[in-house]
């Protein structure tokens with residue numbers, strides 16, 4: 001029967017990126033423990049493999065430790081599991097070299113019910129190590145053995161309580177269960193000579209995702225029997241349960257946000273598009289020259305420039321998936337345009353894995369306006385930058401200085417400004433946000 005205040009199980013953490021849990025749906029599906037304690041009426045623990053190096057994503061930091069809005073990715077996943085009170089223990093497999101970092105993350109974000117074990121050389125080996133810590137018969141077991149164990153990748157941060165309830169409930173009944181999604185592309189089989197052999201009927205196949213859940217005895221038995229080849233090359237825990245315990249997993253349709261971080265999030269073309277926003281229709285003089293140089297600089301790197309003169313609806317820009325903005329301000333001390341742009345960007349869903357970069361370009365006619373006066377005006381940008389960084393928007397400033405009577409120097413400074421803008425957009429350096437670079 002359904003009892004218990006599910007809504008109180010998972011309060012939305014203030015300031016959290018995670019959407020509020022769909023408790024209502026969980027309530028409809030999930031049985032509670034006897035006595036009204038919320039959660040499936042069995043002891044549940046989770047194993048989180050987090051010992052990979054993230055080769056496909058690239059970069060020196062394994063993807064589970066990459067910062068997302070300043071917080072390591074794994075901390076979001078832990079937060080998502082930890083707010084489900086009926087998951088009693090969370091065992092995380094981490095390599096020895098990252099153990100201290102993981103401890104620091106647990107301490108900094110006050111994660112609870114977490115036990116660390118050493119990761120193995122492959123995902124399956126890491127999971128096996130996690131299971132051993134929960135197995136009563138193992139010398140390294142430290143924790144109570146659960147009836148059901150959830151296995152979930154550290155790099156799938158958006159797991160919600162309702163899907164956890166579904167897989168745990170199904171595992172209780174079937175021995176094993178896993179989330180699935182429709183296939184996004186058709187799977188084909190090539191022949192040895194590189195020609196099409198077969199094309200699978202997409203409607204008949206599914207992508208296997210995480211979380212998965214198992215009766216502990218089933219999955220632990222499967223891991224203890226499986227071959228070195230399985231542990232080395234296997235990619236599917238549900239398959240181990242089938243192969244070694246004849247347990248046919250129940251498949252549960254999961255939501256689209258169960259995805260895993262694999263490669264860089266954005267297709268190159270989208271991430272490279274640049275939108276230039278102007279506060280004037282005028283395109284003569286240094287503005288026109290800057291536009292020309294920018295087009296050339298950015299085009300060289302395979303980008304396209306959209307010019308949006310004043311008066312055009314900025315909404316159109318926000319609807320598009322643009323991640324690079326150059327805001328050219330010609331009106332002295334006027335932050336109107338950039339404020340409008342930042343407001344619009346803020347209302348857009350934050351891009352978690354790729355910051356939006358905005359370069360605010362200003363001009364200083366040093367014969368007519370004093371440098372210190374202009375700097376004082378532009379200091380405001382620092383506060384803007386700090387605010388919007390919270391939303392993964394990186395704001396930079398560029399000041400192009402000129403004197404009316406030295407056209408050659410103006411052109412040179414504009415060229416330098418354009419190359420600073422290009423580097424800022426390309427590098428997306430978090431440390432330079434709010435800084436004003438002078439050309």
Ligand SMILES: Nc1ccn([C@@H]2O[C@H](COP(=O)(O)OP(=O)(O)OP(=O)(O)O)[C@@H](O)[C@H]2O)c(=O)n1
Nearest residue numbers: 049050051052053054055056121122123126154
């Ligand atoms: N020896 C390993 C390899 C992987 N994992 C974990 O298994 C999950 C899913 O694996 P995958 O996406 O393949 O991660 P990586 O192996 O890090 O990535 P890549 O395959 O691109 O190297 C990740 O949380 C990863 O840290 C693990 O615990 N131990």
Ligand SMILES: O=C(CO)[C@H](O)[C@H](O)COP(=O)(O)O
Nearest residue numbers: 123153209210235236260262
């Ligand atoms: O998704 C999985 C686990 O998370 C896969 O089962 C397995 O680890 C292979 O991963 P990938 O599809 O990223 O190669």
